[in-house]
Amino acid sequence: MNVHSPVKLSFDPRQLPSDLWIGGKWRPGMTGKRMEVFDPSTGKAIATIADASIEDALDAVSAAHTAAPGWAATAPRERGEILRRCFDLMIARRDMLAELISLENGKSLSDAKGEVTYAAEFFRWFSEEAVRLNGDIYSAPSGANKIVVQHQPIGVAVLITPWNFPAAMATRKIAPALAAGCTCVLKPATETPLTAYVLADLYREAGVPDGVVNVITTSRSGATVSAMLHDPRVRKLSFTGSTEVGRKLLHEAADNVISCSMELGGNAPFIVFDDADLEAALDGAMIAKMRNGGEACTAANRFYVQSGIADAFSKGLTDRMAALKVGAGYDPATQCGPLINKDAVERIGGLVDEAVADGAAVLAGGKADDRAGFYFAPTVLAGVKADARITREEIFGPVVAISTFDREDDVVASANDTEYGLIAYVYTGDLARGLRVSERLESGMVGLNRGLVSDPAAPFGGVKQSGLGREGAHHGIMEFCETKYIAVSW
Structure with missing residues (x-):
């Protein structure tokens, strides 16, 4: 051994x-x-x-x-x-x-x-x-x-x-x-x-x-x-x-x-409004999504990006995800390690394949790595439909599923349309809107212009299921x- x-x-x-x-x-x-x-x-x-x-x-x-x-x-x-x-x-x-x-x-x-x-x-x-x-x-x-x-x-x-x-x-x-x-x-x-x-x-x-x-x-x-x-x-x-x-x-x-x-469990929405600081939102997205390679209950699961910033955000996130070095966890050069086991690789592969068959576009990754171990390439999907299985289930891996929205009320409704309510992320340059949306989200925790919220001094937990x-x-x-x-x- x-x-x-x-x-x-x-x-x-x-x-x-x-x-x-x-x-x-x-x-x-x-x-x-x-x-x-x-x-x-x-x-x-x-x-x-x-x-x-x-x-x-x-x-x-x-x-x-x-x-x-x-x-x-x-x-x-x-x-x-x-x-x-x-x-x-x-x-x-x-x-x-x-x-x-x-x-x-x-x-x-x-x-x-x-x-x-x-x-x-x-x-x-x-x-x-x-x-x-x-x-x-x-x-x-x-x-x-x-x-x-x-x-x-x-x-x-x-x-x-x-x-x-x-x-x-x-x-x-x-x-x-x-x-x-x-x-x-x-x-x-x-x-x-x-x-x-x-x-x-x-x-x-x-x-x-x-x-x-x-x-x-x-x-x-x-x-x-x-x-x-x-x-x-x-x-x-x-x-x-x-x-x-x-x-x-x-x-x-x-x-x-x-x-x-x-x-x-969680099914965290990551909401980006047009007036968000693009680089800050991208930095936060990488933390919220890729901490522990996406294998976290707090991982951003559903990305909702307002139409005016959607192309720039998708390109920026694709560039960052595609550049990640994948390898053994204990290799100091590694930025994204393997998944926990073979079942995880197969489950995530199934979610991605279903989304693509239903019209989503693969901007990066999209498949398992064929090396020994349990690897899945850092993946970005755009044009994911609201009712896709990948938006209803916890991904628990290095996959970003992006949808677009236009109206604040619509994105709040979409974000709340889940049995889960652990955490949500909101990026906007308008503090009043950020606080208003944070209060409306059915979530035990909210990261407002932050991609990381966990702190031993803060109450960690969720609502609903x-x-x-x-x-x-x-x-x-x-x-x-x-x-x-x-x-x-x-």
């Missing part, structure tokens, strides 16, 4: 932690089975990981439950200092972690370094929020008693993360959970598990007590997660992934009335708290 790469890595992936992390100990799964992890840049296996059984998962819940009272009783300042050490260690090891993310995920090394910095920042942010879980004391309107409000840790949390941001999606959940005083079981995606296991060892080094964070990987995700959600000791589910899977998990969680945070709850900001720690009211007289 050698890594076939023109670039020499600073570590051997076969020597990284790959067993289950339960109760502060590395252990193989009870079945003894292993799963292979692949490098999308080559299609070759690079390591194997433990395959947890249902019993392993329930052992992880037991470990989290046992550790919960001690961690909840730990002083907020002490919890915050441990989280701060997690931040420091991640920043100190940013280069190695970025290489690892690029290896198992395929994203470019520059994107991976950005992810590590972003992921670490959740520990710094929530290290500060840990000491700011303030309650309230006020008088009842009748004057009969005082109202005391406290925020207490909700309990054992099951955290489920996707493959596209293997560090950030984990720390965005673990950091607020720990800051609030909760313990957790993390189940990362089997496509990118090595990052989660390496970070588990880092948490231990930073001083996270045994059992507070547990990490398991499994080939039987449905049955394993279901067993955990039906364990009465579990009181929280935080999930990032597709809307389809999110719906199923909400059904599962309903049986035990488990609190759920859901960060689900893009999710429930928020991650980051002070809102993120409240997702892991129960509010208690005490009536008292003195």
Whole structure:
């Protein structure tokens, strides 16, 4: 299982932690089975990981439950200092972690370094929020008693993360959970598990007590997660992934009335008005579309460009997309890495072929790369019809689908014509119009003249079928708290 790469890595992936992390100990799964992890840049296996059984998962819940009272009783300042050490260690090891993310995920090394910095920042942010879980004391309107409000840790949390941001999606959940005083079981995606296991060892080094964070990987995700959600000791589910899977998990969680945070799919519109700064809009489009090669829930999916600027915008974006260097993620020269697997290549190819058959013009790319690995050429399509499947589904790859519009009301209606509502992007030189359109868009987040909005200090999340709850900001720690009211007289 050698890594076939023109670039020499600073570590051997076969020597990284790959067993289950339960109760502060590395252990193989009870079945003894292993799963292979692949490098999308080559299609070759690079390591194997433990395959947890249902019993392993329930052992992880037991470990989290046992550790919960001690961690909840730990002083907020002490919890915050441990989280701060997690931040420091991640920043100190940013280069190695970025290489690892690029290896198992395929994203470019520059994107991976950005992810590590972003992921670490959740520990710094929530290290500060840990000491700011303030309650309230006020008088009842009748004057009969005082109202005391406290925020207490909700309990054992099951955290489920996707493959596209293997560090950030984990720390965005673990950091607020720990800051609030909760313990957790993390189940990362089997496509990118090595990052989660390496970070588990880092948490231990930073001083996270045994059992507070547990990490398991499994080939039987449905049955394993279901067993955990039906364990009465579990009181929280935080999930990032597709809307389809999110719906199923909400059904599962309903049986035990488990609190759920859901960060689900997106279908982000990118709206460019005639009066927009063209170069700024192009810069923003490249960030919003090509961060992580388009494999992001925040990726711009539908480009709506006003007629007066459409030709210039399409040409500028085509030139930029066509110039991107495609290659192995961990090659420092790469600007666009591979997709996560063969299925992704075939699915995106089908979307593009359908759009072209329905009249769209290919301005750049348009097909898969025939080299080893899972590559699809950076692609620009113009004249895409409003009802094309590529505008109704999340592309999750390096494909731009451009449509034109004339009237503000029409583009707002088109942008809102989706079950999703995670994020939208608006470019205009008229601030009043920008704010007006931003308010009318059915979206949990809006990038106004910006192609990047993610920030640990901001509430991340969507509306409609893009999710429930928020991650980051002070809102993120409240997702892991129960509010208690005490009536008292003195």
